[in-house]
Amino acid sequence: AQQKIKMGVSIPAATHGWAGGLNWHAQQAEKRLEKQYPNLDVVIVTARDVGRQANDLEDLVSVQRIDALVILPFESAPMTDPVRAVKQAGKFVTVVDRGLTDPSIQDLYVAGNNPQMGEVSARFMKEKMGGKGDIVVLRGIPTVIDNQRVDAFMKEIEGTQIKVLGMQYANWNRDDGFKVMQDFLSRFPKIDAVWAQDDDIALGVIEAVKQAGREKEMFILGGAGMKDMIKRVMDKDVLVPADVLYPPAMIAEAMEITARHLVEKAPIQKEYIIEATLVTPENAAKYYYPDSPF
Amino acid sequence: MAEPLLAAFGVTKSFGPVEVLHGVDFTVQRGEVHALVGENGAGKSTLMKILSGFHRPTSGAVRVDGRPMSFSGIGAAEASGVVLIHQEFNLAEHLTVEENIFLGRELRRGPFLDKRAMNERSRAILAELDCPVDPRARVRDLAVSERQMVEIAKAMSREVRVLIMDEPTAVLTGTESAVLFGLIRRLRDQGVGIVYTSHKLDEVRAITDRVTVLRDGHHIATRPTAELTEDGIAQLMVGRAISDLFPAKTPPAPDAPVVLEARGIDVPGWVRGAGFDLRRGEILGFAGLIGAGRTELAEGLLGLRRRTAGTLSRNGEPLRVRRLEDAVAAGIAYLTEDRKGKGLLLAKGLQPNLTLLALDRYGRVFVDERREAAALERAVTEFDIRVRTLDVPVGSLSGGNQQKLLLAKTMQVDPDILIVDEPTRGIDIGTKQQIYRFLHEFARRGGSVILISSEMPEIIGLSHRVVVMRSGVVTGVLEGDEVEEGEIVRYATGLKGRTVDGLKGFTPEGDAHDAVGHA
Amino acid sequence: MTPSVMPEAARKPSSGFDLKLYGPFLALAALIVLGTIVNPVFLSPGNIGNVLTRTAFIGIIAVGATFVITAGGIDLSVGSLAAFASGVMIVVMNALVGSMGAGLPVILVGVLVALGLGLAAGLVNGLLVTKGRMEAFIVTLGTMGIFRSLVTYIADGGTLSLNSEIRTIYRPVYYGGVFGISYPILAFAAVALVGALIMYRTRFGRHCAAIGSSEDVARYSAINVDRVKLLAFVLQGICVAIAVVIYVPRLGSASATTGLLWELEAIAAVIIGGTMLKGGYGRIWGTVVGAVMLTLIDNILNLTGAISVYLNGTIQGVIIIVAVLLQRGTVARR
Amino acid sequence: MTPSVMPEAARKPSSGFDLKLYGPFLALAALIVLGTIVNPVFLSPGNIGNVLTRTAFIGIIAVGATFVITAGGIDLSVGSLAAFASGVMIVVMNALVGSMGAGLPVILVGVLVALGLGLAAGLVNGLLVTKGRMEAFIVTLGTMGIFRSLVTYIADGGTLSLNSEIRTIYRPVYYGGVFGISYPILAFAAVALVGALIMYRTRFGRHCAAIGSSEDVARYSAINVDRVKLLAFVLQGICVAIAVVIYVPRLGSASATTGLLWELEAIAAVIIGGTMLKGGYGRIWGTVVGAVMLTLIDNILNLTGAISVYLNGTIQGVIIIVAVLLQRGTVARR
């Protein structure tokens, strides 16, 4: 048989909703691409921490003998060196979502824009609240991504009369979103809006708000583009007036571009930045994938 | 008189509000064997623990060579040469024999353990004790008697000036005891002071120089042994004369039915082709030297050990016993020889221990604690369990009282057949008499008893017939006048009866020396 | 909590032991005082209701864990089993809507499926431990990974969401209640009560404690050690299933993150409650208190804005240690 | 076999016990065969080198855990301690570059800081367990939360990255080696060797086992139980520090997620290696094998692209259980 081209894909394991979507899209893309390019072999490996992801890269190079790597790094700084090692082994490197500390390593960068996501969220809230009001913020897991989003958000609302009453980690997790919001509701008699940053957290928040019977008092802004949330936006749910896109499908896009380049030697741009689009009832239908698990 | 090696003056000891020793005086001289005797719970073990620095007396003083003993920590007494052999085993089960012998004072070469030296010394000490245990064996795999020998070996490996032994022979067979006595005499001749406790008064008579009697925590008397008879000691202990230790035998009717029949029992590594008949109303003794496999035979019968061959029948019906529950359901109860490891939950109270075996008799769905409490009260009276409050963990009972509780626990299932392994281990003479009466009465009222014991008088005094085992094989069954020491020893040592090399082993039908063939 | 349900209380005389017994309750009281100081809202019925309702899952699972730990085992698989059972329950209910219509029958089938899975998982763990003679830690570490990956698989890495019609019918099981007491609280109370009855009043409870103290003594007391251990794991599985039945209506979804680290919380609740990790001594009411304490700590942290969110874990850790230190350090036991 | 010798023979460690002893090694061999079947590249020196180098962190930590567990304790805080120590080490080294310049001295200070922290953390855990008379599980659950939240705090919720000049100098400690054997492997081997010496050849090792077997017996044998337990925790802390020293040059950073779940892996390695969770019996070489097995399972899964990524956990769980079952199930012990 002819020598197959091997493309390794390294992503975080499906340990929260968004990562779950990521996994799904990666696997869809694998099926699609392998059908489209018979001499392409896609190998997906998932890791549940940085150390393991570094291990995975070693295995992809030394045992799987890949020709190209598509990686969504668990974290930027620690993964920089391991990816550099892959590059030095002469592989084509595509980095997705989280930029390495040394951008010269990558051949291709397909990214969401975390600071922009915070900005867009803040701008929407400012507008919707008329520049003033009390909000609570539910953060993700303590990581750089979370920091970038929150920092940009805070910077954007600086100087307005929007006051952040409380801020807690909810670990990009529905149950934690529910619990933290329950307690925020007990603690603050008046909340005008919730920035949940992530759609999984937002779903938990919605239930807590409903339970307290305070749906009329506030609105909730999540993020990512989970189908349930897009649907709500589409249906003009007053509790969820909008969503900010941060699509896990970017992995599929990265895989496609890389595959096309590998197989067809198609020319590529060096960077594809996926905008953090604001999803509103007007454009929601465009971003609704009912078949995705996310 | 010379300065005593070790002396206690007016020692009292309280556990919480309860005082268990009341102003006791005690001395040990160089080259003396001093017996400490008394009923179960009299305070012997407690006094010994104080003498060896494990307990601090509530008041009073302990002196070593005239200097006050330091209770600054365990090991302080040992440093001054006072070593205690505990009544309850004090061995780490997961460790090997050698590791236990040297625990806390390992020999080293530079920073590392000198395993070779420790191994050799362990071997030497064990050899001196005639104990065939491999120093590399784990203690959890040893039999109780072997553990006791390890306990003794552990003490012997120390620089001993005063050796305190708390019922060392309770779990030993005659041969092992004899070895120990030789050792005691040698140590005494070297000027070591020895404190010795035993409920076997013949031993006390034979090897000690002085006797101190405790009763209920009070010092009763200290006398030269030569001035006392066994009965005299017993009387001082119990406060009354002990006559007729064994009740007169009432043999079962000649036509008494066989209630339990065992044939061709194989317990791999221990027993081959053993069989016997047990009749209604009979006390069947099992005699043998160390390693004869009596315990293993019993446990093999009861599903507590893997059995590879053999059949049982109960009242003529085949009986399948795969686990102890089956035996209990068939009316058979078993008293283990390993009270601490297999008999009682030491951290739990008396009540849950008493009823653990027969819990299904205390209520259908829920356990009826009132009935349990009542049962405990009955048991305490019936078995004369001496305990000041019923709320203490079993581990704080005196050894003998634990044994009584264990017997009470075994009887909770109302068995028809009672298999008792070393039933009077650690029991004082007064209580022994009660237990003998109890077994006798049990048999007289139609129960049947299998009595496994290393105490020859017990076997001879109670058994209607005696099965003698040697190296896992039944070598003979003695009946009537044959039940006497000399004959038992002859069968047990192989001078008489089936040779052990005989492949099939003894079965009642197959053997020429058939003593079971009653009409 | 009458003495008859808590027999040790009446029987142990020494004062040191008493503290050990009441320690968890004292620590709980201290925590409540702390909460009230931090924010008076803490004592509002709404907040208390929330806290207790939330405790229900971990609490119910921890009651089961008390048996396993008392019998000398440990079960690390409970969190992933919860996720797996939730996932399967949702998939089954969703699938049945078509044929059976959205209604109570579908939910009943779902509940049965969850209970069946809990039972089966308990059997698997228990059989591997008893017949396989493996350490419970390893067995349940293995099944923990298995259950979690199975739920990821059936959810395609994403989230399984309950059909919205069923959801509407099922929702009150979490959010509803009687006399202002939510159903999860009632379920928790019922499970704790039944658990206490089993632990303190039945043979099985005694046998668990006996096995945890000494397997040999248990075997020589004609206890079927393997069967009792197996039953303890099955009981644990059923407790997880009950927790799942009240968990699913809360958010109507299950994913790979459902029940993450619940095993650690459940074991922590059991041990804070005074049960010994080595087995032999189990305390259901202590477990209940331990579970409530864990939720309270989270709640108190959410009710105050005084501390950097980064330090939540520190405060949590310190409170746990101090609470347990308070209840044990004073116990002069040797 | 003559009957008189028969019982004597039974005294000797039986063949069943031998299997228990060699079980982990057999399971490892089975795993290696499996790996080779899945992908012949498995046995290439490069892959073996990678696998062993990776194992080093968990392996070194697990050697420490063997002592704690043998002495009847448990340490859940090792993963977060690793994160915390890495974080502080990085912060200190970065801060010193200004005054001391990027060079070996800075790294040495960093290493000392890590070791100091490991020692201090071990002391804290150990003192709380011994003087506080608390269960090790609860103490280390508390410190686990504390360490993790402290690293989150100093990293401001993000990632701490090592100064790049230092990084360049320090890097070879992970990536370099002698005679083709990487330094982490050498460090692992050295720690295992020293660990084995301590466990099998010193008083301390024996005393750990004695304490795990029975604290009372140990105390009665004049062993300072508290000191030995304390030392075991300190040893564990130092092992974590050593792991940190070779971990930091690998990724040059630390964050709130560093070392997540390492505690579970370390304990699993110890138990797969045949050490008993209840204490009393510790096996360093078993632990080494256990750690290697865990890494191998990950590696083998990466060698085959055949299975849905979601099912990795299932395969992992099944392999762990089967491996341990193989080594124990056959042991006919009663």
Ligand SMILES: Nc1ncnc2c1ncn2[C@@H]1O[C@H](COP(=O)(O)OP(=O)(O)OP(=O)(O)O)[C@@H](O)[C@H]1O
């Ligand atoms: N740790 C303890 N706590 C409470 N009571 C105790 C403790 N140790 C011993 N006792 C009590 O002290 C009394 C004396 O016990 P001791 O063990 O000294 O008796 P003994 O004379 O050795 O009896 P035996 O012949 O049965 O061994 C008993 O009533 C016992 O219950």
Ligand SMILES: Nc1ncnc2c1ncn2[C@@H]1O[C@H](COP(=O)(O)OP(=O)(O)OP(=O)(O)O)[C@@H](O)[C@H]1O
């Ligand atoms: N030939 C032997 N070599 C080494 N050890 C032996 C030998 N025979 C017996 N032993 C040891 O002696 C112990 C006592 O054996 P066993 O329990 O079978 O005897 P028993 O007849 O029940 O006596 P008892 O119950 O009085 O100790 C055995 O468990 C075994 O450890």
Ligand SMILES: [Mg+2]
């Ligand atoms: Mg005594």
Ligand SMILES: [Mg+2]
């Ligand atoms: Mg015996």
